Amino acid sequence: MNQFYGDSNRFHEGQPNQNEQGTLPVIRQESPGDIVMDDLRNVLLTIDFILLLTIPTITWFLTGNALAPVQKAHKREQQFLTDASHELRTPLSILRAEIEVALNRKRTVSEYQKVLKSNKEEIDELTDLVENLLFISREQTKHSSPINEKIELTDLVAECVAYFQPKAKQKKLTLTMTPPNTNSVIIGHPQLLKRLFTNLLDNAIKYTTTGSITVTIKQRKNEIAIAVTDTGVGIAKEQQEKIFDRFYRADDSRTEQGYGLGLSIAKQIMQVHQGTIAVTSEPGKGTTMMLTFPLHTIT
Numbered sequence: 001m002n003q004f005y006g007d008s009n010r011f012h013e014g015q016p017n018q019n020e021q022g023t024l025p026v027i028r029q030e031s032p033g034d035i036v037m038d039d040l041r042n043v044l045l046t047i048d049f050i051l052l053l054t055i056p057t058i059t060w061f062l063t064g065n066a067l068a069p070v071q072k073a074h075k076r077e078q079q080f081l082t083d084a085s086h087e088l089r090t091p092l093s094i095l096r097a098e099i100e101v102a103l104n105r106k107r108t109v110s111e112y113q114k115v116l117k118s119n120k121e122e123i124d125e126l127t128d129l130v131e132n133l134l135f136i137s138r139e140q141t142k143h144s145s146p147i148n149e150k151i152e153l154t155d156l157v158a159e160c161v162a163y164f165q166p167k168a169k170q171k172k173l174t175l176t177m178t179p180p181n182t183n184s185v186i187i188g189h190p191q192l193l194k195r196l197f198t199n200l201l202d203n204a205i206k207y208t209t210t211g212s213i214t215v216t217i218k219q220r221k222n223e224i225a226i227a228v229t230d231t232g233v234g235i236a237k238e239q240q241e242k243i244f245d246r247f248y249r250a251d252d253s254r255t256e257q258g259y260g261l262g263l264s265i266a267k268q269i270m271q272v273h274q275g276t277i278a279v280t281s282e283p284g285k286g287t288t289m290m291l292t293f294p295l296h297t298i299t
Helices: 002-011 032-103 109-140 153-170 190-206 262-272
Strands: 149-152 174-178 185-188 212-219 223-230 276-282 286-294
Touching: 032 109, 109 262, 149 153, 149 190, 153 174, 153 185, 153 190, 153 212, 153 223, 185 190, 185 286, 190 212, 190 223, 190 262, 190 286, 262 276
Parallel strands: 174 212
Antiparallel strands: 149 185, 212 223, 223 286, 276 286
């Protein structure tokens, strides 16, 4: 027995003996600094986990926002090229078909003259289309000519009205202009403004079969308002928001030839001059294009 207990004492040698010493094993206590470090480590791990989840999402969102204008512009350009190609193809196809028919057999001089006259009309339309496309292209890269010239708008509009008088008389239409009581000076680009009023007057005459076209200029407190009013076929309400889009043409009631660029260009020119353009129209009664320009004070 003594040997057994002796072996037992050797087994417990060097270890705390609760029965002999009357104490529990000593448990190591963490210092306040260790607790703070543990808490800080847990906080950092949590932040890292949150960042791991959110950074890819934020990056995707910011990248999408940054690329959205570029993608939108690219899509717009692709659509523009598609529309332009389509519009160019149509008159070229007509020209080719007419020439091929004319060459199929010998024809009289009057028949050849008829074909040539039709070809000239198509070429004139193509020329206008190309000029408009070039204008749009220049405007997209910003025109090189500065908008800093003082222009007497009444004189410029009167010049455009006089230019279209023969065309109006040919259709037996009355084309008149009502000027303001005072000078109407704006800051602008004369060539762009001539193109603006050329497009508007050409449209008004084109889509008016009987009646009149009236251009009214009024000077208000801080702006000049110009209304181009016709008694033509009019535009349906649901189409009025689209007529300033490129290559948009209204329904079959507006059957005159064109490429749907005139009003789009007019809107661009008004934006360049910090002005606005709006339409009011009623089918069968006519259309009014209302333009507003910021007034320039003469010094």
